[in-house]
Amino acid sequence: MAQLPIALQLFTLRNETKEDFLGTLKKVKELGYDGVEFAGFGGYEASELKAFLEELDLKPFSSHVGIxxxxxxxxxxxxxxxxxxxxxxxxxxxxxxxxxxKDDYIKLAESLNLYGKKVKEAGMTLCYHNHDFEYEKYDGEYGLDLIFSQTDAELVQVELDTYWAEYAGVSAVDYAAKYKGRLPLAHIKDMADTSDRTFAEVGEGTLDIKGIVAAVQEAGAKRLIVEQDVCQRPPLESVEISIRNLKEILG
Incomplete structure (x- = not known):
């Protein structure tokens, strides 16, 4: 399989972007990332930010937006x-x-269908990203599955956070296969070998990163997104370790 483009979820560098948004984007590019997933835009106009990204050759693959x-x-x-x-x-x-x-998830699905249609009409795709709490069951069904069973696959797709699936005790490999053809994005994260199973740099933890990446790619993922919710090292050092290790793992 061809190696997929690798983006960074900028929430990882939230303190750095707060201090110097554009300078942080430049550092992300220098570290070897192909693109970014935004978590806010630093107050910049879209045209200004687009021009800067084009100059860097850093792609705006995706963006997290609160409902x-x-x-x-x-x-x-x-x-x-x-x-x-x-x-x-x-x-x-x-x-x-x-x-x-359960009703909360069904109501959410109705909203996601509505906004998914608007997003699609604008030429983009809407995804839903999980944490661990969506793996609580309601009448025997995960909340996350309720979302996807109650939404139109053409309007609402899957951004699988592989760490949070594993944290909840669900195989990220198996779950990716469940949504084959509906999973354009995947968060690639690692889990520390500690009692609290906190976040680790990709390749520095306990998860089978190579197997997980193969699974999400088989499911149709087009982008891999590195994220580390909490870093034990300086965050720029962590994201540098993650992309170096990820590229080595993928060959």
Whole structure:
């Protein structure tokens, strides 16, 4: 299989982007990443940021956008992403009060279908990104499966966070296979060999990164996204270790 482009989820460098947004993007490119997944835009206009990314040859593959932001101002947010050239918009998280029951997940699915249609009409794709809590079962079905069973696969696709699946006790390899053809993006993360199973640089932990990458690629992933929610080292050092190890693992 051909090696997929590798992006960095910029949440990993949230403190660095707060201090110097454009300078941090430049460092990400210098470390060898092909693109980024945004978690905010540093207050820049889409046209300004697009020009900077083009100059760097750093691709705006995807962006995490809270569903509350879409509920408040979907048209403007979608237009910004389209102008920037983002391929995929991703719902990254559910606040606790929006995930207390099966009905909550069904209501969410209705909203995702609505926004997925708007995003598709703008020429992009909408994904949903998991944590561990979506693997709680309701009437024998994972909350995450409720989302995907109640949404149109043409409108709402899967960004599988492989770390959080494994953290919840679910095989990321098996779960990727379940959504073959509906999984364009995957978060590639590693798990430390510690009692709290915290985050580790890719290749420095306990997860079978090579097997996981093969599984998500077989499922149709087009982009691999490195993320480390919490770093024990300086974050720029961590993301450098991750991409170096990931490229070595993938040959």
């Amino acid at each position: 509350e932001l879409l509920e408040d101002n979907a048209d403007e947010i979608i237009a910004y992403h389209k102008e920037l050239g983002v391929e995929t918009m991703v719902i990254p998280y559910l606040v606790p009060e929006r995930r207390t029951s």
